[in-house]
Amino acid sequence: MAGPQQGYRTPLSRARGLGASHHGVGHFIGQRASAVALLFLLLWGVWSALKLAPLGYEGAVAWLHAPLHMAPLALLIAVGFYHARLGVQVVIEDYVHQPLLKTGGLLLNTFVCYGAAALGVLSVLKVAFSVTGVA
Numbered sequence: 493m494a495g496p497q498q499g500y501r502t503p504l505s506r507a508r509g510l511g512a513s514h515h516g517v518g519h520f521i522g523q524r525a526s527a528v529a530l531l532f533l534l535l536w537g538v539w540s541a542l543k544l545a546p547l548g549y550e551g552a553v554a555w556l557h558a559p560l561h562m563a564p565l566a567l568l569i570a571v572g573f574y575h576a577r578l579g580v581q582v583v584i585e586d587y588v589h590q591p592l593l594k595t596g597g598l599l600l601n602t603f604v605c606y607g608a609a610a611l612g613v614l615s616v617l618k619v620a621f622s623v624t625g626v627a
Contacts, residue, residue: 573609
């Protein structure tokens, strides 16, 4: 028989504190919320691309100067890379079993996705706040 304190505990109290510690819930909600946001942002993005196609470079730059166009484009980039990071993270956690490769893959995934998102958003801001007509 186990020690006196072990014998009086219920199976539920012995199991508390073991397991995933509820970190999966935030990940799950983040994936679903970003997927819903991407649904609307991608519809806007496709509509905008079709509208911009005949305008050429100057027309696209002029279009991007409007805050109502710049903000959704920056959001599309940021939310898209956030959603991609979450998805690739799940794949790495599920299919990479060596601890060193798993940790390296997760770090690389985070750095690449956040770096690409920052580069994309900064590029949109650079074009949006650039002065037209200056060579």
